[in-house]
Amino acid sequence: MRVNDAVFGIILLLFSLAVILYSQSFPATHGQSYGPDLFPVLIALGLSLCGLALTLRGWMSRASVPWIEFGAWAQDRGKVITFALVPVGLISYVLVADFLGFIPTALLFLFVLLRRFAVAPAKALVIAFTATLVIHTIFVRFLLVPLPWGLLQPVAW
Amino acid sequence: MGPVAAGGLVAMDILLTAFSLVFTPYVLLVMLGAAIFGLFVGSIPGLTATMATALLIPITFFMDPVPAIAAIVTTVAMAIFAGDIPGCLLRIPGTPASAAYADEAYAMTAKGQAEKALGTSLVCAVIGGLIGSLVLATTAPLLAEFAIQFSSFEYFWLACLGLSCAVMISSGSMIKGLVSLLLGLFISTIGIDITAGYPRFTFGNVELMGGISFIPAMIGMFAVSEVLRYIASNHEKLAVPQQSIGNVFRGLGPVLGRYKINLLRGGVIGTAIGILPGAGADIAAWVAYALSKKFSREPEKFGTGHVEGLVDSGCANNAGLNGAWVPAIVFGIPGDSITAIVIGVLYMKGMNPGPTVFLNQPELIYAVFVAFFVANLALLPLGFMAIKLARQVLRIPQPVLMPMILLFCLVGAFAINNTVFGITVMLVLGLLAYVMEENGFPIAPTILGIVLGTMLEDNFMSSMIKADGDLLGFFSRPIALVLGVVTLTVWFLPPVIRAVRAGRSGNGG
Numbered sequence: 001m002r003v004n005d006a007v008f009g010i011i012l013l014l015f016s017l018a019v020i021l022y023s024q025s026f027p028a029t030h031g032q033s034y035g036p037d038l039f040p041v042l043i044a045l046g047l048s049l050c051g052l053a054l055t056l057r058g059w060m061s062r063a064s065v066p067w068i069e070f071g072a073w074a075q076d077r078g079k080v081i082t083f084a085l086v087p088v089g090l091i092s093y094v095l096v097a098d099f100l101g102f103i104p105t106a107l108l109f110l111f112v113l114l115r116r117f118a119v120a121p122a123k124a125l126v127i128a129f130t131a132t133l134v135i136h137t138i139f140v141r142f143l144l145v146p147l148p149w150g151l152l153q154p155v156a157w
Numbered sequence: 158m159g160p161v162a163a164g165g166l167v168a169m170d171i172l173l174t175a176f177s178l179v180f181t182p183y184v185l186l187v188m189l190g191a192a193i194f195g196l197f198v199g200s201i202p203g204l205t206a207t208m209a210t211a212l213l214i215p216i217t218f219f220m221d222p223v224p225a226i227a228a229i230v231t232t233v234a235m236a237i238f239a240g241d242i243p244g245c246l247l248r249i250p251g252t253p254a255s256a257a258y259a260d261e262a263y264a265m266t267a268k269g270q271a272e273k274a275l276g277t278s279l280v281c282a283v284i285g286g287l288i289g290s291l292v293l294a295t296t297a298p299l300l301a302e303f304a305i306q307f308s309s310f311e312y313f314w315l316a317c318l319g320l321s322c323a324v325m326i327s328s329g330s331m332i333k334g335l336v337s338l339l340l341g342l343f344i345s346t347i348g349i350d351i352t353a354g355y356p357r358f359t360f361g362n363v364e365l366m367g368g369i370s371f372i373p374a375m376i377g378m379f380a381v382s383e384v385l386r387y388i389a390s391n392h393e394k395l396a397v398p399q400q401s402i403g404n405v406f407r408g409l410g411p412v413l414g415r416y417k418i419n420l421l422r423g424g425v426i427g428t429a430i431g432i433l434p435g436a437g438a439d440i441a442a443w444v445a446y447a448l449s450k451k452f453s454r455e456p457e458k459f460g461t462g463h464v465e466g467l468v469d470s471g472c473a474n475n476a477g478l479n480g481a482w483v484p485a486i487v488f489g490i491p492g493d494s495i496t497a498i499v500i501g502v503l504y505m506k507g508m509n510p511g512p513t514v515f516l517n518q519p520e521l522i523y524a525v526f527v528a529f530f531v532a533n534l535a536l537l538p539l540g541f542m543a544i545k546l547a548r549q550v551l552r553i554p555q556p557v558l559m560p561m562i563l564l565f566c567l568v569g570a571f572a573i574n575n576t577v578f579g580i581t582v583m584l585v586l587g588l589l590a591y592v593m594e595e596n597g598f599p600i601a602p603t604i605l606g607i608v609l610g611t612m613l614e615d616n617f618m619s620s621m622i623k624a625d626g627d628l629l630g631f632f633s634r635p636i637a638l639v640l641g642v643v644t645l646t647v648w649f650l651p652p653v654i655r656a657v658r659a660g661r662s663g664n665g666g
Contacts, residue, residue: 119556
């Protein structure tokens with residue numbers, strides 16, 4: 001996805017404005033000339049200058065550079081779905097892992113993604129199963145990371 | 158001057174302790190594992206050395222400092238060499254650091270000289286790595302002795318210089334590099350601020366109070382964004398060559414003898430570029446290749462499968478890797494994205510980078526140097542094996558790897574604080590890095606901003622408390638004055654020159 005510089009410029013201008021306004025709510029430090037708002041405000045000022053420059057540059061090149069241009073892959077529905085599955089899959093993990101447990105969630109996550117990458121169902125299942133167990137063993141057994149057991153709690157090993 | 162004697166000579170007992178820290182079965186085994194991992198990741202196009210480092214951190218998180226750092230050093234050295242293998246056999250560089258000469262190496266393969274190209278790459282990588290290690294082990298202690306006099310004023314300027322350097326060297330538009338840097342600096346302001354203890358931009362979220370966790374951020378920006386890019390790209394099945402690879406060391410003697418100046422030049426240029434903040438192995442390889450062509454007696458042969466450029470740039474990228482550690486260890490200012498990750502690891506291990514680590518834990522620092530030499534020497538036999546196994550590795554279908562990498566990222570981001578919040582941070586920064594790279598915003602300045610932001614603000618605030626709010630305090634000490642003047646020149650000279658030039662050409666019509 002390619003976006004005209006002006007779009008970024010305007011986003012940066014709005015963002016830096018929000019940062020500057022919000023930073024005004026930070027308390028001043030007694031007896032010091034510079035408080036916690038100094039750096040955020042300076043950074044936002046810098047970003048707004050860059051935003052201005054990008055807006056001008058994008059505006060001047062608007063004839064040749066479209067406002068927003070989706071790459072060739074965006075035409076390919078399959079790729080868009082796979083791409084979207086990355087954030088959707090990660091967010092789903094965050095939401096359900098505690099309840100379902102790591103092993104079922106990761107199994108599902110891997111199986112769905114492997115199928116999206118056109119791996120044959122039986123092969124995908126075997127790979128998903130092996131990879132889940134290997135990663136689980138490395139992190140739970142050797143690195144002592146408390147991955148959630150969830151539904152499998154009664155049979156935890 | 159404490160345990161670090163004048164002239165950089167190290168007390169014998171420290172060196173012996175350092176050796177005994179590295180030559181334990183555990184550390185050597187960790188290094189072997191890291192080497193295999195690095196060779197594997199480097200050989201596969203689309204997986205970079207930086208990604209390998211980011212994926213390694215959750216594992217090193219649970220190790221002692223020496224094996225942890227040794228694992229990173231080994232992985233990266235192996236990965237950068239292994240990137241040459243697909244570059245040579247398929248014309249697809251395995252990591253960006255091999256891009257500069259992938260065409261040249263492939264042209265040699267087309268002429269039936271694949272063995273010579275791979276052998277040259279391997280031996281030059283080893284020599285470059287050793288030159289870089291030597292420079293690191295000799296200059297870092299000397300610089301540290303000098304840097305021990307630095308106060309918050311000097312560190313403030315050093316951080317400014319490092320960040321400016323990252324913006325100027327970054328490829329593409331300077332405005333976009335600056336935006337990347339400022340975004341990184343902004344990310345570093347999230348959380349409890351150091352001087353007043355006020356939670357900034359946390360919006361009541363308790364998990365944000367400690368700031369954006371560094372490791373999930375790195376995993377997101379370097380690994381998740383790569384997976385996303387892979388999905389969006391046109392991935393075709395790699396056409397793995399059928400012929401087997403013979404003896405790569407045959408006929409290498411004359412090549413190295415003829416181009417010994419190139420070896421040295423590549424190593425020195427690579428190290429120097431590595432030391433500059435923001436420029437790493439990939440830029441080192443491009444510059445070394447260009448210089449090799451410029452000073453060659455036969456520049457017309459470049460691009461037709463001529464080995465000379467390979468010598469320079471194959472040497473330079475491995476040297477650059479090690480050069481980047483000089484500012485990282487001495488000042489805490491990363492020389493490239495990989496050392497930016499390393500600095501995060503060092504802080505977690507309580508081995509805060511800076512000159513004091515040479516005084517307080519010299520045996521650890523020298524153990525790291527020893528690990529550098531061991532890793533680069535081990536590259537010779539292990540790289541040879543990797544070349545032999547290359548055809549098998551390249552046959553591994555990438556679609557199988559991507560979901561597994563993603564799951565590994567997820568668990569890694571979780572494992573640092575054992576909360577799913579890390580996964581959210583990883584996802585957000587992964588998407589941000591993807592959009593930025595797609596639109597020409599370089600990622601390296603953002604990483605440097607995240608790493609150096611706190612240091613910059615910390616040193617500014619403590620300097621201002623010392624100087625009672627007087628900004629001139631930043632010029633009150635001799636070294637600070639010099640650093641300050643250099644920084645301001647770097648900032649203001651280029652625009653002034655440009656304005657003068659524009660004025661002149663404007664007058665001339």
